[in-house]
Amino acid sequence: MCGRYAAAKDPATLAAEFDALDATEEHAPAKDYNVAPTKDVVAVVQRHPRDEEGNADPSTTVRSLRVMRWGLIPAWAKDRSIGSRMINARAEKAATTSAFRTSVAKRRCLVPADGWYEWRRDGKVKQPFFMTRPDGHSIAMAGLWTVWRDPSVEDAPPVVSAAVLTTDAIGPLADIHDRMPLLMTPDQWAAWLDPDAEDVADLLATPPSLDLVESLELRPVSTKVNSVRNNGPELLERDEEKADLTLFDNPS
Template sequence: MCGRYAATKDPATLAAEFDALDATEDHAPAVDYNVAPTKSVVAVVARHPRDDDGEPDPDRTVRSLRVMRWGLIPAWAKDMSVGARMINARSEKAATTPAFRTSVAKRRCLVPADGWYEWKRDGKAKQPFFMTGPDGHSLAMAGLWTVWRDPAKGDDAPPVVSVAVLTTEAIGQLGDIHDRMPKLLTPDRWASWLDPDADDVTELLETPPSLELVESLELRPVSTRVNNVRNNGPELLERDEEKADLTLFDER
């Protein structure tokens, strides 16, 4: 967890929802019902704007949408393949893990999602569920980002901005499907999490997601078509009526 999610809103909608500027330019990823690791995704960041000389303005902070590669590539990595193994960061250990600790202190973000997929074992099979909010608003997954340049190409290497989704112990009804869940942040915690000047976010890392938010989520059984990353379309989000009566507590 979290290894797959859906992101179908255009940048203009996300910018309004997260009170952010759209800085995706022409690089915004297309509507994606089956976002998988290493794909381009949209994240929300807050940074001090820089002047023409590259100096940051300490008195102003701008929240914006940026395009990133899902799977954090540490600055010290020899190649970008390591990112495929770093799509998630455990919130309990991120601050002390070499790959993530600098990002915890300096580069935090939000990853908007319509919802995410998780699989519950049902006998020998695994039944996919789509976890989504009740009101159509995006879920805000806490994330960490960083910038990597290919050392083989030297100082002229183009920057690759990548991101990992923070996870935490599943609470409430989500624990019936999987023991982990993305660290979901409610709007009242967005500013604190994104604050570029807050280098100690221990309390934010340790605070569990809102139980009220988790209990409001719809846990929707969906088709196993989502298992194949090549499948992508609105049908992936449709409720699987054959599994509509699936009992989450059934451990057949």
């Protein structure tokens, strides 16, 4: 977890929801109901603005929406392929892992989602679920980001990439999968995004709000989502044949 999610809100809606400026410009990805690794995604960051010479203004910060590649490519990587294996970072280890520790200290973000998918195995069958908020608000997944340049190309353009932090699943989510995104509630956003706060150990160790987790709809959906080639709002529809599925019946 998290390996797929849905992100169908336009940047203007997200900017209002996260009190951020829209800096995605013409690069904003289209509505995506089956976001998969290596795709471009929207993330929320908070940084000190820079002048034309690149000097940061330490007296203020700006929160903005940015486009990033899902799958963090560490600055030391020889090529971008490693990013496809770094879509997630374990919250328990990220601060001491070479690929993520600098980002934990200096480059944190939020990854907005309409909801995420997870698969529960029942014997030989893997049933997909869509975890979403019934009130329509976005889910804010804690993330990390960094900048990478291809060392084999002179004056290579920067590639901005991100990973989603995960933690032990709690509440009803634990019956579907043992991991879940590290979810941030609005009262945590400012502290998590603060570019001057290098010690965020408490936020990394704090379990997601149980009230938020218990309020989520855990919706069984069609196995069409299994294929990244399928992409449309129908993927979010409840699978009526599975509507009576009981989460607590002998998961395996």
